[in-house]
Amino acid sequence: MEHVMERFQRLPLGNICDANGKRGSMDPAIRPVDPSLHMVGRAYTVRCHPGDNLAIHKAITEAPDGSVLVIDAGGYTGGGHIGEIMCFACMQRGIRGLVIDGTCRDADDIQALGFPVFSRGFNPGGTVKETVGQTEIPIVCGGVPVRPGDLVVGNRDGVVVVAKENIEAVLEGAEAIARKEVRVLEELKQGRTTAEIYQFSKIL
Known part of the structure; x- marks a missing residue:
């Protein structure tokens, strides 16, 4: 699987999306903290109560090496669910990146850590740690359904x-494109x- 990840890493994201039937592209409001970084990995899904990041702490302890945490936080923008400490903890566990709605x-x-994070924005406010939430379940993040292992x-x-x-069919299609x-x-x-x-000349 590592070789597959490396091949995806080399491809333009537009080619991947086209080979995926032009599906699977998250809401463009979910943007990278550092646009220079690339991220590829299997989804480890999280659903947390908006404004509560306890489920994310749980996921960091559970997610297998090479995972990408994909978090449905209900689009909550009233506080920052993720910060430097949690991202460093992800890196220590071999997590490849994080996406949060x-x-x-x-x-x-x-x-500065060099850890890929994609989020709906920034808010210096804090969150509570009261609701365990759920992990390894189908979720929706950025308007796109995500299942564990996608x-x-x-x-x-x-x-x-x-x-x-x-995965294999999209990889081959994207490489052909x-x-x-x-x-x-x-x-x-x-x-x-x-x-x-x-061959657009016939219709232009």
């Missing part, structure tokens, strides 16, 4: 979720237009 805090410190890929463009049963785009760029260098290459 909610806000985080300590953005500068998270960026593939999660993120970069500057956003986050795409690939259903676990489609990437190869085609290399050929298209070569044809453009030779003076052809996109309308000619994609």
Whole structure:
């Protein structure tokens, strides 16, 4: 599986989304703390009560090495569910990244850690630790259904979720699209237009 992750890491996110039937792209409001970082891993899902991050602490102790935490916080933006300490704890556990439909805090410190975090925004306010919440269940994050074990890929463009049963097919399709785009760029260098290459001239 590690080789598969490396192949996904090299691909443009747009190619992955196209090969995924143009599905699985999260709400564009969920953005990376550090746009230079890429993230690929299997989803370890979390549903926490908005404004309560106890379930995330639970998930950090449970998630297997190589996971990406995908957290449904109900889109809550009244406080930061994730900060520097929790991100460092994730790194110590081998977690590859984190996506939260909610806000985080300590953005500068998270960026300095080099840990990929995708969130709906930032809020320095705190959260409570009162409700255990649920882990390893189907959730919705950024408008996209996510199940445990689905593939999660993120970069500057956003986050795409690939259903676990489609991983191999989407990977092969995305690589084929990437190869085609290399050929298209070569044809453009030779003076052809996109309308000619994609045969749009008949309808333009």
